[in-house]
Amino acid sequence: MPEKRLYDSLLGLPLFLGMTRCDLLEIAGTTKFYFQKLKKGHVIAQEGEPCLHIIFLIKGEIKVITEADDHGYQIEETIKAPEVLQVERFFGFNQHYTHTYIAGEDCNIMSFSRKELMKLSDNYEIFRINQLNILTTQTQKSERRLFRVPPKTLEERIIRFFESHCLRPAGEKTFRIKMTRLAEEMNVKRIYVSNTLNEMEEKGLIKLYRGIIVIPSLENLIVKN
Numbered sequence: 001m002p003e004k005r006l007y008d009s010l011l012g013l014p015l016f017l018g019m020t021r022c023d024l025l026e027i028a029g030t031t032k033f034y035f036q037k038l039k040k041g042h043v044i045a046q047e048g049e050p051c052l053h054i055i056f057l058i059k060g061e062i063k064v065i066t067e068a069d070d071h072g073y074q075i076e077e078t079i080k081a082p083e084v085l086q087v088e089r090f091f092g093f094n095q096h097y098t099h100t101y102i103a104g105e106d107c108n109i110m111s112f113s114r115k116e117l118m119k120l121s122d123n124y125e126i127f128r129i130n131q132l133n134i135l136t137t138q139t140q141k142s143e144r145r146l147f148r149v150p151p152k153t154l155e156e157r158i159i160r161f162f163e164s165h166c167l168r169p170a171g172e173k174t175f176r177i178k179m180t181r182l183a184e185e186m187n188v189k190r191i192y193v194s195n196t197l198n199e200m201e202e203k204g205l206i207k208l209y210r211g212i213i214v215i216p217s218l219e220n221l222i223v224k225n
Helices: 003-011 021-030 114-123 125-145 154-164 179-186 190-202 218-224
Strands: 034-038 043-045 053-059 061-067 074-080 100-103 107-113 173-176 207-209 212-215
Touching: 003 021, 053 114, 107 114, 114 125, 154 179, 154 190, 154 218, 179 190, 190 207
Parallel strands: none
Antiparallel strands: 034 107, 043 100, 053 107, 061 074, 061 100, 074 173, 173 212, 207 212
16 A cells, blocks of 8 residues: 555554554555455454454444453444554453454455554654553443433333443444343343333334334434433
8 A cells, every 4th residue: 555545544554543644654665554445244353262463344334343341242343443452452452353253345444464553652652642541431431330320210221231231322222132141130030121212212212123122323312311
């Protein structure tokens, strides 16, 4: 890829925000980048795979699938470019992907190795700061969840469950979960969950199918909570 086009691609990526034109052009000329054009349905990274290359979505959108540890339920959502995939998983105890990423449409991705990541962190302070900002923001958000006002009704508890299990608090989400499992998560009888979900569907907040709950707009659901 010509350096000018690579420079334009780097401009919008979260790890390169605020870097000077000179720095970006230098990075474009000295870093070993890999580029791929992927067709819809291509598996980009699988849950459980080691994080060997840091992956950037630079064009298109990706479907993200997250499963419970016992595979008892599954969440599907979409992320759009520009985005970096699980940069926090390149460090720490668990250095494996915890989601499966599939091309939701034809898309372009860019990647580079862990070695290149460390080199960029050593050579460019703003890159290192951007990396720390991503990691600390995730930590702060997780910490604040513990101190939120607890939901009072079953509907509020179900909404909180949906919100806390998604990567982004907005957009369409698909939960593949049986009512019996959701009732176990809520620690109530199945009939109560069924009645509450049907009431939510009547309000236009969700759509119910056999074993599937579709949330057209999670942000609208959260506003109701």
